[in-house]
Amino acid sequence: MSAIPISWYLVLSAVLFGLGVVAFVFKRNVITIFMSIELMLNAVNLAFVAFARARNALDGLVFVFFVIVVAAAEAAVGLAIVIMLAQHRESLNVERVNLLKL
């Protein structure tokens, strides 16, 4: 049973994070933007777990735990907001949500 370098995991997580960022900028649908945030969080989690493994300390895992919890809370509130948004203006497209625009 041979070994997998931690760096592979880290690179993978970096790639996922980058993709998340791209998605965040690229997508226009509020919900999908939300998802891209979740994607970034996941990437970070992967990095955490990898580090935890490398330094074989459990703190990384605990952190993942917290990240997941916070993500859950965020999703709850965020989606509630999204629903409000959808009710108040018929579009989920963030570019149509521009009351702040001058």
Added chain:
Amino acid sequence: MSVPIILFFVCALLAVAGAVLLILAREPIHSALALVLVMMALAVLYLLLGAPFVAAVQIIVYAGAIMVLFVFVIMLLNAGVEERTDFSKIAKWAGVPLGFFLLLLIAHFLARSSIGTAIATGAGAAAEQASTRELSVQLFRQYLFPFEATSILILIAILGALVLARKDE
């Protein structure tokens, strides 16, 4: 080629594919499914990293609860194909390339970083597995306060969601 390495590559591939799909898909549901795919792959990777508990939590909470919530909302709002408006030039011309640049940058340096080259033996080595017991001990001893804090956070989140979703009489 040994089992873990194959597994790793398969999962990594799936994850990246999922992420790309998330970007390319125009149906929100498809994006959601792609994200679920990513999460599954990550869960397997966690198993490889010898963190079965985190893997399970990942699936239960992320795939099983959060993403279901997303799907639910999408179905509720019946969110159709996203329209391709293009109001912000900067997002188009600067954002995406910069995002990729960031991606490559971080990847590059992580690959070169000292901790990156640390070797981890794959999953299956039972001794290497982070035991759930230790994890819980850590969580409830050392990280008790953050734990409580998050519980309060969740409570607040629930209340917030309720207030937002309530029909204003």
Added chain:
Amino acid sequence: MLLLDHLWIILALPLAGAAINGLFGKRWPQSVVNSVAVGSVSLAFLAAAETVREFCALAPDQIPFVGNYFTWMVAGPFRVNFALQVDQLTVVMLLTVTFVGMLIHIYSTGYMAHEGGYYRFFSYLNLFMFFMLTLVMAANLIVMFVGWEGVGLCSYLLIGFWFLKKSAADAGKKAFIVTRIGDLGFTVGILLVFAVFQSVDFGTIFRDVSQNPRSEAVLTAICILLFTGAIGKSAQLPLYVWLPDAMEGPTPVSALIHAATMVTAGVYMVARMNPLFSRAPVAMLVVAIVGAVTAFYSATIGLVQTDIKKVLAYSTVSQLGYMFLACGVGAYAAGIFHLMTHAFFKGLLFLAAGSVIHAMGGEQDMFKMGGLRERIPVTYWTMLIATLAIAGIPGFAGFFSKDAILEAARVASHGNSTIFILWLLGVVGAGLTSFYMFRLVFLTFFGKPRYDEHKAHVHESPKNMTVPLMILAFLSIFGGWFAAPKLIGGIDHFEKFLSPVFSAYAPRVAQEEIRVVNPALPPVPPGYSEPSAGMELLKALTGVPVIVAVLGLLAAWWLYIKSPDTPKRWAQSLRGLYLLLLNKYYVDEIYAALIVRPLLWISTNVLWHVVDEGAIDGVVNGTARVARESGSELRQLQSGNERSYATWVVIGAVGFTVLLLVLLGGMR
């Protein structure tokens, strides 16, 4: 040691009174306001008394007793604690202020009974007490300065108490501004003190100055600057002009602030700083000269005033002059002694005058009074006693103090012609004093009534006004008897009591002087033969001051009882002089011409039109314009488009990552 450890209580009481009345008094009936105001001050007096009792139990090395409450400000070496102290000098002031203050509060409850803004008046009065006590108990110059300015503020508020009356409001402003001139000097003085001694604590300063010698020039500068403040506050030449106008305020205010306590703050300050003054002979001389000249000068003005309160005002100015004269010749004890007695009889005079005015229904012109003797006997008798006291008739408080001052001046004038002249001025001033005071009494109480019997229904004041009068009258008689034994060659207990304060840090030379004026201090220098008790008494009783006082009395009697029409004839014949005096030497007009108008012109044409409109407004508007225009430019960034925001975030992240990883050479 109950109260010594909590000196702040004495301050807190009046402050609390002021706060309560000021905040809630408006809705309360007079009785409640009274009880709060008088109660707080009376308690303060009791507290002071208790403090004094505990103070007397202290060992000499514990004096001055300093109470440090909290560090107020710290800036580098500049460190100020909110500290209070008690020593003999403080004790005298404390008792005087609280006691007279209490009496005047009681008096006011009667005098102000029919006035609007009753609660406001008492709130101010209590506030004044608070600041005055702060001033008196301060253990360093800064805290003292707080009290100093505070009493100034209260004086302003109370002079302008009837702020609807323009003259009152103006008088208030005048008092404030004029004293401000002096305070400028005082402030600079304080700064200089700090610059020289690196501290503002009295104890530190005095120890320092007594141990290592300082250049006399610097000390002189300091003392003169501080004395400027005193000039302003205690209405000496040339800044006395505000005090007569201050009579616009209610009479109790004139009594408390402009006779008994506040105006004497200057004297107190000089006495307090005696270790410095004693080392600056030139400054001392200045103090003496200013004092003596003021004493004489304002006495002359007092001769011809017709307004009863104006007369008292000028007499106050002149009495203050005497105190400064005393300090100037190094007889601080005598000065403080006179301060105390003066607080009694001048307070009494004002209150009595107030009672007269009250009786006359607001009439203040003495030539519209007369023959009130039978109508208001209590007022008459008390006022008579006060007059005898101020005139320096033997046996009354004023006699002892004024005698001590003149005696000190006389002794100091040995082989010093300047001081001899000052002494001369003082003596003549004393004569004038007794003259115009008796003129006041005769005009007011004797002769036939010169007012309309039917309009003014004259009536004696109520108890709460007359009782304080009587108490003060008692004090005006016996308040000076501490010094009585000296008359028969014995010890002046008052001086003896105060001597620690003035001798502790006194320089060699100064000690000589003090010893001369203060036989209590052995050893007696050679060539000074101890005369017999009888001789001493005789000398004291037939001393020059007494003689001139009696002469003044007789003159007044002759002019205003015997042949009342003589003054008019003299006024006719000496018209120029008369007018000059009547118009107070035209000082106000001169000031207006020399200072006020140019100032107004400058501030209108230069400060207003050029500096304010041009520079300041220009800067302000310019800033606003810059902000607005840059804002309208930057607004472009705020597209309100979430995706562009996201992109900015990404750009920032990339920049930061590059910085972190590339510049800091990756993670190794």
Added chain:
Amino acid sequence: MGFITQHPVLVVSLVKIAVLLFIVMTALAYLTWLERKVVAHIQSRIGPYYVGAHGLLQPLADGLKFLFKEDMTPPTSDRLVYLLAPFLALSLALTAIALIPFGPPHVTWLGQPLFVVSNVDIGLLFLFSITSIGVYGVALAGWSSNSKYPLLGGLRSSAQMISYEVSLTISVVGVLLLAGSLSFNDIIEGQRGYWLHFIPRWHVFPQIIGFLCYLTAAIAETNRIPFDLPEAETELVAGFHTEYSSFKFAMFFMAEYANMITVSCLATILFFGGWLSPFPDSWTWQNYLPGAGLLLLAAYCAYDTVANMRGIAQIQFAVVTLLAGGGGLISLYPPAAAVIQGPFWFTTKILLILFFYIWMRGTLPRFRYDQLMSFGWKLLLPVSLANLVITAFVIIWPLLRHG
């Protein structure tokens, strides 16, 4: 071949998976038969009778019917997802069963435990993670068929499943606290022994509230009556699988029954001591109970064959009789009997619970949707939470008392 010899685990696992799949599939098929029979008898009907003796071949027939029906996909539907949904549902349902240990771990084959496909030491968590994914099958089916009834059904079921999953999990935690482990084997072994020498130390007794909560939530999870809102035919034709026909429909069908089995397995493990027998080991005769049971069955079948059966049915039943009798005889052979023990008890318990399920279905009416929701959130969740808190306190109490 070398690869295989290197990794015996793979071989064994593959074989076990194959066998399990076969068993479970048949079990599913005959579960439908059982259900129909029982309900029929509850309603004093006969139920499937003519296809095979006692309708024993009915499931087979149904299966064939499904296979040959036209498989239509609505044109407006989202193809990929439409296909994905049933596969997801069924595959997940079957995967879950792979975690269930049907017998004690010490019975091994090639060094691998025989009665469980994958022996994970936090099996429970994994089981939950798999079941939690199960929602997608329904939700996606509802969405992808792009018509209103399925959409509503999908919405309902996803909402319902999320809601009840919470109380399901929480109601189980009580048991976890008692067992102090997430591994099925530990949990089961923890229930070995007796109170007062005759009451088995099963968790049902201390955790009775937890069990009731679990049962309710489980029924809701599997969309069974009285919680089968997602396919409430009176309101929305057939709920999320309205648009599905033929074999895809069958997949949903099987998935539902598979879920039932999983859930009852879990109930058995957590509350009824899994493969442990209710009797003390000292009663050695209990080793012969399986054999005896099978022989009794064989006897009955034999009688039936002779008495009532005619024609083909008679032959079929003879076969059944022979199978039962043979099985009985084999399991009377002591080593076999010892091996059979665990699975025997396990299946017995499962069968009882499944019977209960069907019984419920025959008895109870359907909830209204708002009732369902308020019941889940306002009654079930608080109760299970209270149960959890009380259990935790009872466990902690001694520690609190002395250090």
